Amino acid sequence: MRRLDQTLANLGYCSRREARDWLRAGRVRVGGEPEDDPGRRVAAHAVTVDGEALDHPDGLLLLFHKPAGLVCSHEAREGPSVYDGLPERWRRRNPPVTSVGRLDKETTGLLLLTDLPDVVHRLTSPRHKVPKVYRAVLDRVVPGEAAERFAAGTLMLPGEEHPCAPAALEVLGPREARLTLTEGRYHQVRRMFAVLDATVVALHRESFGALTLEGLAPAQWRELPPGTFAAG
Numbered sequence: 001m002r003r004l005d006q007t008l009a010n011l012g013y014c015s016r017r018e019a020r021d022w023l024r025a026g027r028v029r030v031g032g033e034p035e036d037d038p039g040r041r042v043a044a045h046a047v048t049v050d051g052e053a054l055d056h057p058d059g060l061l062l063l064f065h066k067p068a069g070l071v072c073s074h075e076a077r078e079g080p081s082v083y084d085g086l087p088e089r090w091r092r093r094n095p096p097v098t099s100v101g102r103l104d105k106e107t108t109g110l111l112l113l114t115d116l117p118d119v120v121h122r123l124t125s126p127r128h129k130v131p132k133v134y135r136a137v138l139d140r141v142v143p144g145e146a147a148e149r150f151a152a153g154t155l156m157l158p159g160e161e162h163p164c165a166p167a168a169l170e171v172l173g174p175r176e177a178r179l180t181l182t183e184g185r186y187h188q189v190r191r192m193f194a195v196l197d198a199t200v201v202a203l204h205r206e207s208f209g210a211l212t213l214e215g216l217a218p219a220q221w222r223e224l225p226p227g228t229f230a231a232g
Contacts, residue, residue: 004023028048064113065217068108070082104187119226126182132182135178137197151167155187165183
């Protein structure tokens with residue numbers, strides 16, 4: 001359990017200083033009773049603000065259909081962000097809502113957003129081998145050796161010390177392929193094809209583990225239970 005003022009601040013309601021004013025004004029109750037001690041340690045599920053239960057006290061986990069043109073950054077100078085469409089309160093949470101891995105500005109598709117550090121670690125750790133499926137369109141015919149090279153687990157990317165883990169390639173058309181990875185290196189799909197002298201001109205992530213974008217239009221998101229990726 002955390003201090004009451006810290007709980008309100010971490011969930012994006014107000015600053016810890018403002019929480020004291022809220023308590024004095026009678027806006028905050030614990031177990032249905034008014035509370036005036038900001039230092040009281042409380043279970044978040046027992047707290048209400050203005051008569052309403054706290055917003056997502058167990059954490060946020062969102063499946064987002066990322067359109068092109070958005071960056072996975074909190075830095076305003078980098079341009080429109082995947083976080084811009086979230087409710088303001090969610091954008092003030094601590095830990096902050098972040099992406100699980102990144103998709104570059106022009107890559108579209110499935111992106112997970114969460115304020116749960118354990119989920120981020122679990123899904124980005126190479127040892128868990130969570131499959132991620134991408135559809136890529138190239139500037140040339142899919143190289144004939146691509147499937148074998150990617151599956152071998154020996155492909156070296158420039159500047160890397162270790163080869164890429166084995167990846168499965170399915171050719172969908174003359175210049176289109178589906179690639180399944182179990183790791184998430186920086187710009188990995190683009191760099192893997194670049195080793196074969198092919199440039200990715202369009203890239204879309206279709207799935208992440210068992211999750212897909214079915215029913216979600218670009219720029220839409222839906223909530224997932226925080227325990228979706230619980231260990232075990």
